[in-house]
Amino acid sequence: MTYNILFLCTGNSARSIIAEAVLTKEAGGRFKAYSAGSTPRGEVNLHALALVEALGFTASDFRSKSWDEFARPGAPALDFVITVCDNAAGEVCPVWPGQPMTAHWGIPDPAAARGTPAEIAAAFAEAARQLGTRIRLFLSLPLETIDQLSLQTRLREIHENADTQAS
DSSP states (O other): OOEEEEEEESSOSSHHHHHHHHHHHHSTTSEEEEEEESSOOSSOOHHHHHHHHHTTOOGGGOOOOBGGGGTSTTSOOOSEEEEOSHHHHHSOOOOOTTOOEEEEOOOOOGGGOOSSHHHHHHHHHHHHHHHHHHHHHHHTSOTTTSOHHHHHHHHHHHHHHHHHHHO
């Protein structure tokens, strides 16, 4: 079975794009990853593009888009919806096809980083590291055998326990 997962952030220009790329790279075909935003910027952050290209993708594989695309008739039935920024977590989301499980995995916005080019690159690398840790914990869950309530609990706990579980 292939599961559909949507990563949400307000602008869909950095964190959600990175999460889509990392999950796609690491999922081995078990998941189809998507990303979107409540008020998309319309372009992917250049630093995020550098990260996804380092994962083996091309820039044209990703675009900044509205979450409305995933609430329309004919949209993929979603199994999971994960918010990766605090703003998106607090917004009223559309009704998603498929009644997906939801969780919030807030990550500081690397696009808000200021400083030298090295400091900005470090902020993006840290966001990618944090997302990668959460995604690997998620991929280790026994999705085929765990009951729905336990799965929902574990999905939400990933955010709180990611750094301690990854150690």
